[in-house]
Amino acid sequence: MPLQLLEHPAVSLAQGHGLDLPSQAARARATWVAGRNGRPPLLLLALLWGRSCANVVQMLGDCLDALFADYGCTPEGWSETQAARQVLAALNLQLFRRRQAGEPVPELSAGLLLVQDGEAHFLQAGAVGLVQFPGSHAHTLTGRDNPLGNQAELAVVQHSLSLAPGQPLLLAPQPLLDVADLHGLGGACADLQPGQLGALLEPLLAAPGAAALVLPGDPHSLPPSATCGAWPRLERAEPGMTVDGWTLGASCDFGPPGRLFHAVEGDREALLWLADDDADEAFWQREWVLRRSPVATLPQVLSPRQGRHHAFLLFAPPPSGARSLVRRCAEGPPLDAEATLAILVQLIEAVRSLQRRGMQGLWLNPWQILLDDRGQLLFLPEYAAVLPGVARQPAPALAVPLAPELRQGRVLDGSADQFALAALAYWLLSGQWPEVARPEGGQASRYVPLAGRVKALPDGWDGVLARALAPQPRSRFEALSEFQLALERLLEQARRREPESAPGWSRPVALAALVGLPLLLGVWFGLG
Numbered sequence: 001m002p003l004q005l006l007e008h009p010a011v012s013l014a015q016g017h018g019l020d021l022p023s024q025a026a027r028a029r030a031t032w033v034a035g036r037n038g039r040p041p042l043l044l045l046a047l048l049w050g051r052s053c054a055n056v057v058q059m060l061g062d063c064l065d066a067l068f069a070d071y072g073c074t075p076e077g078w079s080e081t082q083a084a085r086q087v088l089a090a091l092n093l094q095l096f097r098r099r100q101a102g103e104p105v106p107e108l109s110a111g112l113l114l115v116q117d118g119e120a121h122f123l124q125a126g127a128v129g130l131v132q133f134p135g136s137h138a139h140t141l142t143g144r145d146n147p148l149g150n151q152a153e154l155a156v157v158q159h160s161l162s163l164a165p166g167q168p169l170l171l172a173p174q175p176l177l178d179v180a181d182l183h184g185l186g187g188a189c190a191d192l193q194p195g196q197l198g199a200l201l202e203p204l205l206a207a208p209g210a211a212a213l214v215l216p217g218d219p220h221s222l223p224p225s226a227t228c229g230a231w232p233r234l235e236r237a238e239p240g241m242t243v244d245g246w247t248l249g250a251s252c253d254f255g256p257p258g259r260l261f262h263a264v265e266g267d268r269e270a271l272l273w274l275a276d277d278d279a280d281e282a283f284w285q286r287e288w289v290l291r292r293s294p295v296a297t298l299p300q301v302l303s304p305r306q307g308r309h310h311a312f313l314l315f316a317p318p319p320s321g322a323r324s325l326v327r328r329c330a331e332g333p334p335l336d337a338e339a340t341l342a343i344l345v346q347l348i349e350a351v352r353s354l355q356r357r358g359m360q361g362l363w364l365n366p367w368q369i370l371l372d373d374r375g376q377l378l379f380l381p382e383y384a385a386v387l388p389g390v391a392r393q394p395a396p397a398l399a400v401p402l403a404p405e406l407r408q409g410r411v412l413d414g415s416a417d418q419f420a421l422a423a424l425a426y427w428l429l430s431g432q433w434p435e436v437a438r439p440e441g442g443q444a445s446r447y448v449p450l451a452g453r454v455k456a457l458p459d460g461w462d463g464v465l466a467r468a469l470a471p472q473p474r475s476r477f478e479a480l481s482e483f484q485l486a487l488e489r490l491l492e493q494a495r496r497r498e499p500e501s502a503p504g505w506s507r508p509v510a511l512a513a514l515v516g517l518p519l520l521l522g523v524w525f526g527l528g
Contacts, residue, residue: 095149361385
């Protein structure tokens with residue numbers, strides 16, 4: 001392959017690849033990208049080395065496409081290095097999920113080099129190494145054989161380097177560096193000029209692999225300007241349209257009407273979710289919260305293979321037979337307590353994963369909560385009051401369910417999501433939303449017990465739901481785990497009593513029900 005050369009007073013580059021083996025190859029790619037927070041543009045160089053893959057060259061090209069497309073859509077509030085780390089982490093999580101699903105996964109190592117304003121940052125994930133040549137010596141940052149996708153969390157080593165004009169950097173797979181004559185290469189680097197990079201790199205490319213040689217230049221020379229992107233919302237969408245390389249299919253019967261479509265791009269299928277506004281910092285923060293969430297109850301975000309020019313998200317298609325909770329409740333038999341709790345437990349897993357990544361005050365819209373034929377849940381979140389790094393988001397006026405503090409703009413914490421979960425449980429069991437969760441609800445709203453209206457409701461569930469639905473956050477459970485455990489214990493107690501099948505309630509139980517619940521409701525209203 002011909003060498004790719006880039007020459008600029010600030011930094012010059014030569015890169016290329018050598019022989020490709022049947023299931024092993026390496027590729028490198030570089031481009032200028034915009035700096036963050038007023039910093040100058042930077043050169044972003046990525047090198048991927050793949051093994052144990054039948055179509056390895058195509059795989060490497062797709063991964064490089066995704067890396068650069070993803071980097072361009074990271075939140076502006078992140079530093080350049082943080083953005084690069086998160087892009088690598090997203091690729092790692094995608095490979096990990098494929099491995100967990102039993103799919104064949106390539107052994108993929110990656111090295112990302114960011115050169116900016118007289119400094120370099122090297123992110124090393126696997127067996128890709130970097131050599132710096134101060135004078136005629138070689139200083140090597142050795143890559144270790146720990147491919148991406150072995151675990152959910154990214155295993156990456158980050159190095160920060162000060163650059164000096166005329167002292168080059170060599171990026172390559174570690175096996176290539178192991179056999180290279182680095183001492184001779186270091187001697188040849190003395191008084192190296194930008195136009196000589198290609199001739200110096202070519203001998204390395206006689207072997208399998210890829211390599212890139214970076215030569216820092218005048219630190220006072222500004223690199224070429226790079227522009228930040230803009231992603232407007234799509235004004236109109238219909239099946240058959242092409243949106244940034246994706247062809248829209250049928251509109252989904254779940255999610256927001258007219259904004260969620262089945263879509264295809266070549267051999268890939270996805271859900272394409274159009275934003276209802278231009279993409280802003282909150283939009284990208286929400287996408288990257290989802291990208292970092294490894295739980296199966298949240299959607300897998302797919303990376304586009306070309307830069308996006310419109311505001312939309314890409315999700316892996318849901319399992320076969322997945323229906324929204326609205327359709328499930330309309331078409332199927334009423335949900336009992338056990339089925340309701342099974343849904344809640346999965347949804348709590350999704351909510352806690354989002355909360356740990358700074359996203360809370362969620363709208364648990366039942367149109368965006370899917371259930372497949374095996375009872376597996378998938379939550380497709382959109383609105384959240386709190387997102388990392390941005391101001392609080394205004395609540396949709398007619399959204400149900402929402403905690404009172406969300407509608408009224410009061411201080412909120414994670415208990416707002418506990419409230420929404422309890423409201424959803426109430427709706428699943430009765431088909432109605434509790435008044436306090438509706439737009440007209442407020443401090444004076446009353447909890448209407450489900451006992452007597454819902455068949456086989458476990459004793460005590462009304463009390464648990466009433467507490468979680470308290471208008472004042474301080475009156476709710478301290479944690480989601482406490483709320484879940486209370487429901488599970490009462491359901492287990494109800495199961496143990498079933499064989500007794502005693503007709504009617506015993507007098508002590510009846511007395512507790514008559515006295516305890518009104519007392520609890522009195523406390524609820526008093527605290528509200």
